[in-house]
Every structure is written in structure tokens, then in C-alpha cells.
Amino acid sequence: AQRVTQPEKLLSVFKGAPVELKCNYSYSGSPELFWYVQYSRQRLQLLLRHISRESIKGFTADLNKGETSFHLKKPFAQEEDSAMYYCAPADNYGQNFVFGPGTRLSVLP
Amino acid sequence: GAVVSQHPSRVICKSGTSVKIECRSLDFQATTMFWYRQFPKQSLMLMATSNEGSKATYEQGVEKDKFLINHASLTLSTLTVTSAHPEDSSFYICSARSGGYSYEQYFGPGTRLTVT
Numbered sequence A: 001a002q003r004v005t006q007p008e009k010l011l012s013v014f015k016g017a018p019v020e021l022k023c024n025y026s027y028s029g030s031p032e033l034f035w036y037v038q039y040s041r042q043r044l045q046l047l048l049r050h051i052s053r054e055s056i057k058g059f060t061a062d063l064n065k066g067e068t069s070f071h072l073k074k075p076f077a078q079e080e081d082s083a084m085y086y087c088a089p090a091d092n093y094g095q096n097f098v099f100g101p102g103t104r105l106s107v108l109p
Numbered sequence B: 001g002a003v004v005s006q007h008p009s010r011v012i013c014k015s016g017t018s019v020k021i022e023c024r025s026l027d028f029q030a031t032t033m034f035w036y037r038q039f040p041k042q043s044l045m046l047m048a049t050s051n052e053g054s055k056a057t058y059e060q061g062v063e064k065d066k067f068l069i070n071h072a073s074l075t076l077s078t079l080t081v082t083s084a085h086p087e088d089s090s091f092y093i094c095s096a097r098s099g100g101y102s103y104e105q106y107f108g109p110g111t112r113l114t115v116t
Helices: none
Strands: A003-005 A010-014 A019-021 A024-026 A032-038 A045-049 A060-064 A069-074 A083-090 A103-108 B004-007 B010-013 B019-025 B032-038 B044-051 B067-073 B076-081 B090-097 B111-115
Touching (some): A003 A083, A010 A019, A024 A069, A032 A069, B004 B090, B010 B019, B019 B032, B032 B067, B032 B076, B044 B067, B076 B090
Parallel strands (some): A010 A103
Antiparallel strands (some): A019 A069, A032 A045, A032 A083, A060 A069, A083 A103, B004 B019, B032 B044, B067 B076, B090 B111
């Protein structure tokens, strides 16, 4: 069955500290991987996708097919990074998204 | 950027009545729209995928006769909750995709449904 785990419900770090939000998935085939973010009182929006291999707002994510993980990292967290982060694999057609439970990142001043 | 709107933003209805939620792509044509449900402090759960002009594909466990989805145009999809019950109270979110090789989904702001 398709499944996504994000082990931390809440992750608190101090400003300037490195941050890693973990994501492990179980998904048939070779899924595409995405990270979505929801800032306070805003709608869900795409943060980054594996196929683009981009760095967005300083965030990167490495796909490890062997460990079926897609952890999100940023070397120096900023207060404006505080938000809810969802890991989401999807099929090759960009459909059948499965959203993880989410991790709330709180960056403290 | 691509904008998706939902209407209404919140609705209260009585048990047994039906309520319709609209999802519109304002500045692009959405070949595919998705409907999600989100319970308090939980993640999004995909309910159904709809492609313009064809029947929606429902996820396992989602009653298609209860949650009617219509995607009649490239800019509008509707979700109708029929014979609503209090357990249908939830946050309903739609998203839209323009198709082609773009995988990005643009999300609406969500609709809070409360059934009394």
C-alpha cells in the first residue's frame, strides 16, 4: 500500500541552525517525490520536486531509493521557514498523490 | 502565478441537505482537478481525481454517490456532498493541474463544511 511517514510531528530549531525534515515512503513503481509547504493562514504550495533538482528558499531534498527516503534539508533555518511541511510521492503522471502526515517546523529566534 | 479559488470558504448546513463546493482555476486551464479532505490536525486525504469531460476517479473508501464530482469545464470543478451528515464535517480542499509535463498542483484555500 502507498504510505508516507514523517516521524516528527513537530520540529523546533533555533534560527541559523541546520534543519532536516524526514520522509520515508512506500509507493509502488518509481514515484516522483514532492515537498509541499503551508505557511500560517495560507494555502498549500509546492516547495520543491525531485525531478527539478532545484534548491528553493535554501531547501534541498535528496532522494535515496535504497532507503526510500526523501529528506528535506536546509543548512541555516530562518524564522520565516516556520510552517507545516508535507512530503508527497506521486505516480509518473503526477497523479495519485499521497500526502504524509506533515511536520510542523518552528524556527525560534 | 496560477490561482485556484474555492467557494464558499465556509458553509454550515443541516443534516440531510446537500451542499455544493466550487473550485475554479482563475488564470489557467485545468485538465485535472483533485479533491482532498483534511480532518483537524491530520494530513490531506485524496478523495478523487477528475479530468475535464470525463467521470471522476474515486479513491478506495470514498462513496461516489455521496460525493458527486463534476468537472464540466477546464476551469470549474464542483463537489456536491449529498445528504450530508455531521461526520461529513471537514475541510475540503481542491487543487488543479494544467496538464502536459507539469506535475505541479495549485491548491485552493479550502472550504470548511460544518453539518449540524
